[in-house]
Amino acid sequence: MTKIELKGVSYLYGGKTPFEKKALNNINACIEAGSITGLIGHTGSGKSTLVQLLNGLLRPMEGQVLLDGRDIWEKRARMRDLRFKVGLVFQYPEYQLFEETVEKDIAFGPKNMGLSDEEIRHRVADAAKFCGLDQRLLKKSPFELSGGQKRRVAIAGVMAMTPEVLILDEPAAGLDPQGRSDIFGGICEYRRKTGATVIIVSHSMEDIARYCDRVLVMSKGQVWAEGSCDEIFNRADELEAIGLDIPQIARFVRMLKAEGVDLGDNLYTVGEVYRALIPYFKGGDGGAS
Numbered sequence: 001m002t003k004i005e006l007k008g009v010s011y012l013y014g015g016k017t018p019f020e021k022k023a024l025n026n027i028n029a030c031i032e033a034g035s036i037t038g039l040i041g042h043t044g045s046g047k048s049t050l051v052q053l054l055n056g057l058l059r060p061m062e063g064q065v066l067l068d069g070r071d072i073w074e075k076r077a078r079m080r081d082l083r084f085k086v087g088l089v090f091q092y093p094e095y096q097l098f099e100e101t102v103e104k105d106i107a108f109g110p111k112n113m114g115l116s117d118e119e120i121r122h123r124v125a126d127a128a129k130f131c132g133l134d135q136r137l138l139k140k141s142p143f144e145l146s147g148g149q150k151r152r153v154a155i156a157g158v159m160a161m162t163p164e165v166l167i168l169d170e171p172a173a174g175l176d177p178q179g180r181s182d183i184f185g186g187i188c189e190y191r192r193k194t195g196a197t198v199i200i201v202s203h204s205m206e207d208i209a210r211y212c213d214r215v216l217v218m219s220k221g222q223v224w225a226e227g228s229c230d231e232i233f234n235r236a237d238e239l240e241a242i243g244l245d246i247p248q249i250a251r252f253v254r255m256l257k258a259e260g261v262d263l264g265d266n267l268y269t270v271g272e273v274y275r276a277l278i279p280y281f282k283g284g285d286g287g288a289s
Contacts, residue, residue, distance in 0.1 A: 003033035003165060003197040004054060008063035011049055015061075023049040025221045027063070031165075036191060036198040038208035038229075041218030042243040047201050050218065051167050054199070055086035067165075084113055087163030091170040091201075094142075094150030102128075102145070102153050103138040109161040120160075127156035130186045130193075148179040155183070159190055166190065169201040180204075184211050205247045209233060209268035217244070230266045249273055 009027040014020045024046045031037050041047050052058045053065055056079050064071045072082050099105040106127055110120045131152035142153050172180040191198050215232040217224045219242045236246045247268045263276040
């Protein structure tokens, strides 16, 4: 079932000025309910503009953005409710923290929803758990935390509103491998527990391949392709032609194939490649045959 649909959506910056630029040109795309969809594209391809259209921060100059089959701009009075349903986490959201404690920062959105104190406490606890935040941190100032912890607090603040659609722009940018794994693990757990639709914008092809069900590729303000990870990353040469890449481990598999070691297709993680290599070792114990 389709959760979000874009029909003929276009957006222009600086209209009727010397700086006019068409950021999106006749976009048609569907995001399936309950999916984790990766949104990729080179810098300037229109990704950030697109996600701001999805929760009404920008209004399309042409076309429609549909949520559950209804135009989100059908009634302007619904826009406040829309932003509780479609939560957007900007890149480096930790710079938007402002409350005196972590708990208050996470609770800010639920309070604006008019929820009871009991419900707010419940949501804060759940969101903190999704993001791997120790309960002891809730009474601390967010400005006392590490960069990775701040990122988790900011994401938890959006999760606490339990949006039906959760959009994250580069949620793991600048984090170490363990931090990336923790952030994405929490996002996947949130989707599993709530059934939410998740959209992840990322330049990391490894993260997209590992965590996403489907991929939407942007290029020059248009949808260049959409499909499963296998369908998209099997078009490696075409992706390179538009300035994108494939996961490094998939590139390694292609290099092995060129040397006569064919591990098969659709391998995107170290674990998958390790398992595929086991038959090439004596008894599977690491000794080369």
